[in-house]
Amino acid sequence: MTDHIRGVLFDKDGTLFDFEATWCAWAATTLTDLARGDAGRAAALGARIGFDMASRRFDPASEVIAGTPDDIVRLLGPGVPEMSDADLTRTLNASAAQAPQVEAVPLAPLLAALRGAGLKLGVATNDAEAPARAHLAAAGQEEAFDFIAGYDSGYGGKPAPGMCLGFASAMGLDPAHVLMVGDSTHDLDAARAAGMPAVAVLTGLARHDELAPLADAVLPDIGGLLEYLGI
Numbered sequence: 755m756t757d758h759i760r761g762v763l764f765d766k767d768g769t770l771f772d773f774e775a776t777w778c779a780w781a782a783t784t785l786t787d788l789a790r791g792d793a794g795r796a797a798a799l800g801a802r803i804g805f806d807m808a809s810r811r812f813d814p815a816s817e818v819i820a821g822t823p824d825d826i827v828r829l830l831g832p833g834v835p836e837m838s839d840a841d842l843t844r845t846l847n848a849s850a851a852q853a854p855q856v857e858a859v860p861l862a863p864l865l866a867a868l869r870g871a872g873l874k875l876g877v878a879t880n881d882a883e884a885p886a887r888a889h890l891a892a893a894g895q896e897e898a899f900d901f902i903a904g905y906d907s908g909y910g911g912k913p914a915p916g917m918c919l920g921f922a923s924a925m926g927l928d929p930a931h932v933l934m935v936g937d938s939t940h941d942l943d944a945a946r947a948a949g950m951p952a953v954a955v956l957t958g959l960a961r962h963d964e965l966a967p968l969a970d971a972v973l974p975d976i977g978g979l980l981e982y983l984g985i
Contacts, residue, residue: 759983760931762868763901763921763950765912766879766886768858768937768958769976771893773819775856778812781805784849788834799833814959820912820938822880822905823847851885855893858957859977865898871985874925876901878917880940883907900925912940918948933983935976942968953982 764770767777781800785807789795797807803826804816812819818826827842834842868875876899879886883904890896901921903909909916922929934945937958942965945952954965954972966972971982979985 758931759873759933759951761874761876761921761925761927762933762935762979763876763878763918764976765934765936765938765941766877766881766889768819768960769935769941769955770858770861770877771855771889771957772858773937773958774811776853778805778810780850780853781812782807782810784846787849788830788837788845795833799830802829802833812959814961816959819959820880820940822911823850823882824905847882847885850881851888853885853889855889857893858955858975861893861895861898864976864979865895867980867985868983869898871983874901874927875899876903876921876925878903878909878912878921878934878941878944880905880911912936912938913943913947915944915948918944918950922948922950935979937965939964939968953979 767773785796785799789799800807803818804813823843823846826846827839831839831842881904883906886904887896887902901924903917903920905911909920918934922932929949932950934941934950934952936942937955938960942952942954951970954969955975957975962972
């Protein structure tokens with residue numbers, strides 16, 4: 755195993771779980787529900803967050819891909835004036851918690867191998883903590899992690915380094931000994947700001963050429979971590 759790595763901190767969406775396979779279906783259903791079945795209104799709401807209802811795909815430049823629920827509310831809110839921001843946030847978090855997650859690779863054997871190598875494991879997501887825990891629990895993997903933080907857990911959201919530093923502190927690790935793994939520039943910027951090495955994966959929507967300048971390595975998916983770490 756790579757000698758200096760003592761912990762691995764994962765992003766969730768686009769890293770542990772495949773982004774398109776999970777969130778495009780969620781977006782189409784949620785926007786339709788918010789629009790009360792009005793297809794034209796649903797399409798207009800989709801445009802606000804960079805989601806095309808016809809193709810059921812996100813624009814890779816969409817602000818919400820690596821954003822927080824607060825970002826989605828800010829963009830969607832003017833399109834649903836009948837809902838307060840607080841109500842919209844609750845609605846989005848509740849629907850997100852129920853979104854079926856598609857594992858980027860089989861998580862159980864990968865996480866078991868990492869833990870078996872003595873590594874501390876964490877999740878740092880710009881999702882809210884409650885849906886994040888629901889997703890990990892649904893995959894049977896909540897207990898595999900020593901630390902789970904969302905943007906609302908008190909550390910702030912990425913690209914700020916708060917969650918990264920929070921994990922390192924909670925585990926008693928030097929940030930230089932923690933590998934951050936993510937699919938967006940937000941993840942990699944957070945790692946660099948925290949003084950952590952970083953690996954990018956391509957199971958989100960960001961392209962190799964966007965991620966490579968900020969990453970120590972770019973892997974197709976997290977399944978390549980065992981070889982990368984020499985486990």
